[in-house]
Amino acid sequence: MDFGQLATNVLTEMLGPTAIAYALAAIGLNIHFGLTGLINMGQAGFMLLGAYGFAISTIQGAPVWLAFLVAVAAAVVFALLLGLPTLKLRGDYLAIVTIAAAEIVRMIGRSTALTEVTGGAEGLTGNSFKATFQDASPFPDDRWTLGPITLATNASNSWWLRIVGWSLVLLACLFVWRLMRSPWGRVLKGIREDEDAVRALGKNVYGYKLQALVLGGVFGALGGIVFVLASSVQADSLGRPVTFNTWTILLLGGAATVLGPVLGSLLFWGALVFVRGFLRGVVPPDALSVQQIEQIGWVLVGLTLMALIVFRPQGILGDKKELAINAH
Amino acid sequence: MPIEDVVEQARRDLATVPRVPGAPKPAPILVADGVRRTFGGVNAVDVAHLEVQKNVITALIGPNGAGKTTLFNLMTGFDKPDTGRWDFEGTSLAGVAASRVATAGMVRTFQLTKALARMTVLDNMRLGARDQPGEGLLSALVKPLWAPREREITDKALSLLERFKLDAKKDDFAGSLSGGQRKLLEMARALMSDPRLVMLDEPMAGVNPALTQSLLGHITDLRDTGTTVLFVEHDMHMVRHISDWVVVMAQGQVVAEGPPSEVMADQAVIDAYLGAHHDMDLGDDALLDEGSVIDAEADAEAEAELTTKAEEKAP
Numbered sequence: 001m002d003f004g005q006l007a008t009n010v011l012t013e014m015l016g017p018t019a020i021a022y023a024l025a026a027i028g029l030n031i032h033f034g035l036t037g038l039i040n041m042g043q044a045g046f047m048l049l050g051a052y053g054f055a056i057s058t059i060q061g062a063p064v065w066l067a068f069l070v071a072v073a074a075a076v077v078f079a080l081l082l083g084l085p086t087l088k089l090r091g092d093y094l095a096i097v098t099i100a101a102a103e104i105v106r107m108i109g110r111s112t113a114l115t116e117v118t119g120g121a122e123g124l125t126g127n128s129f130k131a132t133f134q135d136a137s138p139f140p141d142d143r144w145t146l147g148p149i150t151l152a153t154n155a156s157n158s159w160w161l162r163i164v165g166w167s168l169v170l171l172a173c174l175f176v177w178r179l180m181r182s183p184w185g186r187v188l189k190g191i192r193e194d195e196d197a198v199r200a201l202g203k204n205v206y207g208y209k210l211q212a213l214v215l216g217g218v219f220g221a222l223g224g225i226v227f228v229l230a231s232s233v234q235a236d237s238l239g240r241p242v243t244f245n246t247w248t249i250l251l252l253g254g255a256a257t258v259l260g261p262v263l264g265s266l267l268f269w270g271a272l273v274f275v276r277g278f279l280r281g282v283v284p285p286d287a288l289s290v291q292q293i294e295q296i297g298w299v300l301v302g303l304t305l306m307a308l309i310v311f312r313p314q315g316i317l318g319d320k321k322e323l324a325i326n327a328h
Numbered sequence: 329m330p331i332e333d334v335v336e337q338a339r340r341d342l343a344t345v346p347r348v349p350g351a352p353k354p355a356p357i358l359v360a361d362g363v364r365r366t367f368g369g370v371n372a373v374d375v376a377h378l379e380v381q382k383n384v385i386t387a388l389i390g391p392n393g394a395g396k397t398t399l400f401n402l403m404t405g406f407d408k409p410d411t412g413r414w415d416f417e418g419t420s421l422a423g424v425a426a427s428r429v430a431t432a433g434m435v436r437t438f439q440l441t442k443a444l445a446r447m448t449v450l451d452n453m454r455l456g457a458r459d460q461p462g463e464g465l466l467s468a469l470v471k472p473l474w475a476p477r478e479r480e481i482t483d484k485a486l487s488l489l490e491r492f493k494l495d496a497k498k499d500d501f502a503g504s505l506s507g508g509q510r511k512l513l514e515m516a517r518a519l520m521s522d523p524r525l526v527m528l529d530e531p532m533a534g535v536n537p538a539l540t541q542s543l544l545g546h547i548t549d550l551r552d553t554g555t556t557v558l559f560v561e562h563d564m565h566m567v568r569h570i571s572d573w574v575v576v577m578a579q580g581q582v583v584a585e586g587p588p589s590e591v592m593a594d595q596a597v598i599d600a601y602l603g604a605h606h607d608m609d610l611g612d613d614a615l616l617d618e619g620s621v622i623d624a625e626a627d628a629e630a631e632a633e634l635t636t637k638a639e640e641k642a643p
Contacts, residue, residue: 175469178468178469178471179465179468179469182462182468182469182471182474183454183460183462183463183468183474183478184462184463184464184465184468185468186447186451186454186455186463187455187463189444189446189447189451190444190447190455192446193444193445193446193447194442194444196406196426196438196442197438197442197443197444197514198444198455199406199425199426199427199430200404200406200426200430200435200436200437200438200442200518201427201430201435201455201456201517201518201520201521202427202428202430202431202435202458202521203427203455203463204425204427205427211465215465
């Protein structure tokens, strides 16, 4: 088998838009869970809303900056809708509400009644909304090669999308780094530990939780935009599994760390492509079909998550000491 | 008037207060009227009138289930009463959110200590401070906006930690502290905002005898520096030792008030509470909403009981 090709595939996937999208979504989830202790089981809903917000507004003729704003605004409104009624209740309720709400967004998105707007179950094809983003690129239309990777400069799964995506990830990390080490981040950590104690110290816990939910959701929406700019908007491609993968990524990298979500996403997608490519190379096709190998890849993801929770619950970058003190 | 004289005056004024439940005080800091809270038809708290004198230490005692902690929860916005109103320094706090009660100057601690386990001791302290602009989302992004205030807060935190003998632990996670140290930390944290009334819920529960003395010292220091103290406690030794005034609750009502020596000689109080004191504590109203920790709580209670007994036996 060709290990050089396999390594190239792994590298391409690790630097690709899927890894970027999940890194952004996991950064958002880290603000929810790692910093504030909110259990958001509907991050895919935020991503899907971001994707729809961007794509639909672009199709309606909005310039690229406005499309980004619409996506962000959609996530903000969604977070407020979810948070206002539930954040006064115990944490578990938010988990239930978010998973249900994300499903509602997906169902509405794929419903036939909205085919005109969302494209229904077929979704919105990439060509219908990618033009403004690609036109914003300063590069000439070409194919460039960097090391082993050759990609188009602007079209779809391009260098331009990677540059914008990784810049977003970098900015998001700087943002989270600054906030985590600020008094604002301290209040959030306090809420994660014991919100009654923080309330007794005169902080408006509800307001802080709402801010965290909105902020994390906005990063989810940005992830959603990157995700669909490489392919198309299709409601079912941003369903529950996406939320669970994002959780795996966050726990793998290490919650409550700045770079954990990014490292988690790189490893998650790199490992998935590696396992599939490796099995395809060594297992004869009559023993396992390509489709079965795809599924075995996911099975291994599940097993990894289980092993991770049991043997290294703090993730790769997490602080063992911090987790060893069991607060509850 | 220097603060020592104010405190002396406040303590002397109590001598003239009639020894009846709900007695008016010369300078009340907290006044509650008709506060009632029912849990499934049972009046957990039914206080007709209660005044807490400013600048003194008031103890709130009574058998388990008497409604002491529930009253604390109601006063501090952690629970909502069915009826009733209460004023803190002349401002009504009925229906005010817990965080606003704290910013108004009335800060509480909890029976089951709420140290923020996975934060350092110093960060725990800093969290107690007020007026930190960096606690706003946008200003948090610009460090120069909050760094000067952060330095002030840190200095204050360090001096408080020194006072409470926790300065050596400042960089440890609060979760690694012992039970008694957590009590100290929680009290120190409450002081970060310079509250005018501190409400301590069982400050002695689970604290080893060696620490008891210094805790008592801290509480009287609080009063002597101008902070009013209201505390719930089962340790009669402590109540007798440091309180200027004692309020007795039973079945949700205030049944007696007076200086410690007189209240503890009161036959009704002995019947309602003190006589039964040596029985094992098996429940407390706080456990109604904290069921999962019943065992830990019972252990702590038992330990506190043993401590009390041991002290009483000692010559």
